[in-house]
Amino acid sequence: MGEPHQSFVYHALGGGAVADVLLWRRWYGSVTVLLGSTALWFLFERAGYNILSFIANVLLLLVLILFFWAKSASLLNRPLPPLPDLEVSDEWVVKAGAVMRIWVNHLLTVAHDIAIEGNVKLFIQVAFGLWAVSYVGSFFNFLTLFYMGVIFSLVIPPLYESCQDQIDDKLILAHNIILSKYKIINDTILKKIYVPLNKEKKFQ
Secondary structure (H helix, E strand, O other): OHHHHHHHHHHHOOOOHHHHHHOOOOHHHHHHHHHHHHHHHHHHHHOOOOHHHHHHHHHHHHHHHHHHHHHHHHHHOOOOOOOOOOOOOHHHHHHHHHHHHHHHHHHHHHHHHHHOOOOHHHHHHHHHHHHHHHHHHOOOOHHHHHHHHHHHHHHHHHHHHHOHHHHHHHHHHHHHHHHHHHHHHHHHHHHHHHHHHHHHHHHO
């Protein structure tokens, strides 16, 4: 009973190292992500450390370590620092460009449907989504939201994997309630909006 649910969640998360970390199958990786994100959040949010100064200090420390390592290696006949060839491959650029093209085309399609086609339903959905993001963002800054996203990513997938049947039942019930409320709104408000638009088109 549990294995199909686990494989479903695992494949839904990509089925790789990221899925192993999010599902706590590589607990050392999950603990590292949790402790690292918590330390960064505390350092920048509570201790008031500046992110630009932090990056500069980390890079300075890294450069000093590599410099003295290389100097000592030449003096003591030791191997140089094991640095790989730092370059971006053409394949990686093509994949990143393909992903960006999909997202940009989707945003342009949404903008076209709202501005040109006059899709009122899509306009309300986008406006409500942006308002929700703005409302939540007024309570938290970006770093706190990012940290909350990391925490939720490490909590929700394993919780859903272990209680999928119960959660699916609740989600189906909530979906039916939202769908019924949406139909009421569609029958009352949206029809009043569509009628004047159709009349204007007829007069034109």
